Amino acid sequence: MDKFTTGREAALALRPDRPVYGFRPSVLAQDTRAFLDAFRGQTAYAVKTNGEDMVLKTISEAGVKAFDVASPAEFAAARLADPAAAQFYMHPVKAQSDIRLALETYGIRHMAVDHEDEIAKILRIVRAMDLDPADITLFVRIATKGHAAYELSKKFGAAAKHAVELVERIDRIGFRCGIAFHVGSQVEDLSTYERALASAAWVRGRAAADIAALDIGGGFPARYGHDPKRKAPPPVPAVGELVRDIQTEIDEWGLDDLPLIAEPGRVIVARSLSVIVRVLLKKGQRIYINDGIWSSLSDAWTGKMTLPARLIPDPARRRRGASTKLTPFRVCGATCDSVDILSRPFWLPEHVDTGDWIEIGHIGAYSLSLRTRFNGFYPDEFVEIATAYEDEDTGEEGYATVETRGGMAAE
Ligand SMILES: *Cc1c(COP(=O)(O)O)cnc(C)c1O
Numbered sequence: 001m002d003k004f005t006t007g008r009e010a011a012l013a014l015r016p017d018r019p020v021y022g023f024r025p026s027v028l029a030q031d032t033r034a035f036l037d038a039f040r041g042q043t044a045y046a047v048k049t050n051g052e053d054m055v056l057k058t059i060s061e062a063g064v065k066a067f068d069v070a071s072p073a074e075f076a077a078a079r080l081a082d083p084a085a086a087q088f089y090m091h092p093v094k095a096q097s098d099i100r101l102a103l104e105t106y107g108i109r110h111m112a113v114d115h116e117d118e119i120a121k122i123l124r125i126v127r128a129m130d131l132d133p134a135d136i137t138l139f140v141r142i143a144t145k146g147h148a149a150y151e152l153s154k155k156f157g158a159a160a161k162h163a164v165e166l167v168e169r170i171d172r173i174g175f176r177c178g179i180a181f182h183v184g185s186q187v188e189d190l191s192t193y194e195r196a197l198a199s200a201a202w203v204r205g206r207a208a209a210d211i212a213a214l215d216i217g218g219g220f221p222a223r224y225g226h227d228p229k230r231k232a233p234p235p236v237p238a239v240g241e242l243v244r245d246i247q248t249e250i251d252e253w254g255l256d257d258l259p260l261i262a263e264p265g266r267v268i269v270a271r272s273l274s275v276i277v278r279v280l281l282k283k284g285q286r287i288y289i290n291d292g293i294w295s296s297l298s299d300a301w302t303g304k305m306t307l308p309a310r311l312i313p314d315p316a317r318r319r320r321g322a323s324t325k326l327t328p329f330r331v332c333g334a335t336c337d338s339v340d341i342l343s344r345p346f347w348l349p350e351h352v353d354t355g356d357w358i359e360i361g362h363i364g365a366y367s368l369s370l371r372t373r374f375n376g377f378y379p380d381e382f383v384e385i386a387t388a389y390e391d392e393d394t395g396e397e398g399y400a401t402v403e404t405r406g407g408m409a410a411e
Helices: 007-014 025-038 053-061 072-081 096-104 116-128 160-173 190-206 239-252 266-272 298-302
Strands: 002-004 020-023 042-046 066-069 086-089 110-113 137-141 176-180 213-215 260-262 273-283 286-289 309-312 326-332 346-349 357-360 381-385
Touching: 002 007, 007 020, 007 273, 007 309, 007 357, 007 381, 025 042, 025 053, 025 239, 025 266, 042 086, 053 072, 053 266, 066 072, 072 086, 072 096, 086 096, 096 116, 110 116, 116 160, 137 160, 137 213, 160 176, 160 190, 176 190, 190 239, 239 260, 266 273, 309 346, 346 357
Parallel strands: 002 381, 020 381, 042 066, 042 260, 066 086, 086 110, 110 137, 137 176, 176 213, 213 260, 286 326
Antiparallel strands: 020 273, 273 286, 273 357, 309 357, 326 346
16 A cells, blocks of 8 residues: 555645545554543444454554454454454344354354344254353343434334343343443434433343343444534534543443443544545536545435545646635535435635545545445545644645534434
């Protein structure tokens, strides 16, 4: 992988016509360690957020010893990164063949369920393999409600009363039983975790069974940009602060005796990647770029994030407008699909023009993993960059959006 000090240096050296990802391993290691330092339990990185080999390797070398996985491809990726790491198979609805593969080939002993038929499915395979259920922990995933960029409780999770029945059933069979929740993604307020912990405590209090562990899922927010024309939203809490507050809540709900697991994704990887895109055409207040929602930017589109973006003017363009006033541009993606327009504008100096580059920062979460080959576009070129996106000295160009504040309204 070619190495550069900054994204700007990479753009000017390569003059890329296709999107190029700027991978920042030192930032990734730093954000990984920040989470590990803050959380007193076991950190299981959520592989779906970004499952690239180089990402998993960097995270593993920074000290993560467990992965949250959901499919055979993720079992394999996690094993490749660290054969000794524990794997938590936390998808509540699994194929029978995948359960067998998990138990037999990958030695996975932690799984999530939210329905009795899923327990029955796992039990059949455990019996057929002649395993002792006491060696396996089944986590009952409880439903949660709150504000997240992605509300996942609509899809998974047992209501509290049902969760009590599931816990007792798991215990009667002889499995070890855990409680798990996942509040969604980019959760900026502590109260969402508080409510989930209250449900977990309620379920534990009602169930006539021992609870072996508590898994608090992911959802910890990353920092993005914000629209300079709107009132600045409250800053996204630093991960250390939020995790500390959650741990205090855990203690207050009397759950402090339980071994803890967390499954962070976004907060660990968001800052570790940028993408350098090119302006293919400027048409009034619109710019057409060579990337879009079907390539690297689908998460920003779904979650309505304002991504930080920085203009890198093409020095070969001798004549351009004089105005460097920050102006909102509607961003149209590379494909012919008319939904391929970002839901938030990019704030760029007004003189942006055809042929310029834009480095879009903080796209490490849910960008590479959600790329499609739609319309034949599939960005897959990488360079390594030493400087954190927000630490680059931008000189005259300025930021299109301001860093270090969360800009995303809860849905
Ligand atoms: C997606 C997912 C995560 C990671 O979520 P982030 O918001 O990226 O932290 C963790 N746990 C489960 C069960 C998930 O589905």
